[in-house]
Amino acid sequence: MQLFVLDPHTIYRRGLAACLEMLPRVEGVADVASVREAWEHPDLFQADLVILEQAVPGGEEFIGAVTESTGARVIVCTAEASEDAVLAALQAGAVGFLRKDTLTPEALAGAVQAAASGAGVVAPDLLGSLLRGVSHGGLNGRSSLARLTEREQQVLALIAKGPARRRHEAQRPQPLPGRRTRRARRPDLTPAAIRPRALRLSGP
Secondary structure, eight states: OEEEEEOSOHHHHHHHHHHHHTSTTOOEEEEESSHHHHHHOGGGGGOSEEEEOTTSTTHHHHHHHHHHHHOOEEEEEESOOOHHHHHHHHHHTOSEEEEGGGOOHHHHHHHHHHHHTTOOEEOHHHHHHHHTTTTTSOOOTTSGGGGSOHHHHHHHHHHHHTHHHHHHHHTSOOOOTTOOOOOSSOOOOSHHHHHHHHHHHHOO
16 A cells, blocks of 8 residues: 655654554555645655645645545545534545544554545544534534535444444455555546646645
């Protein structure tokens, strides 16, 4: 499994990369400080999972763009853990959301493995506020949860089920060991094809 870390804070980024390199099944970890550097780094287009600081300039736009362009899954790992930040990340296409201030090596390992298997991951201390109206039916119209589509509500409800979700996933056919799951339709990832879009997303 190839991992890619995008975080502007050097010490945190390198520490996170060092932790990830020790995980089983991880073959390599690349790290950069900006969206522009990410698009210019060849390892981005081989990554299975991207771990992103959402507060990096262009971060939210990057989530959707990298998912569409490479098929990689994205986990947001940030200090900004408001309800709006979580929902913005999920709506942009992230499969998970972790808090820097409560993240442990064990939680990081679990999140990476869950995301790699296709499951969604949200820090446990955030689930209560996110799922207050979703799991039991009925949404408060004044809450930002009301902006979620029906499908997004279902995704959050499945995350809340935990063990039930894992039992359901265990009954589904699993990919062969060593094979990477990708979108059936892969875009043109040659430098000539991606450079215009990358420059637009990374800004001046």
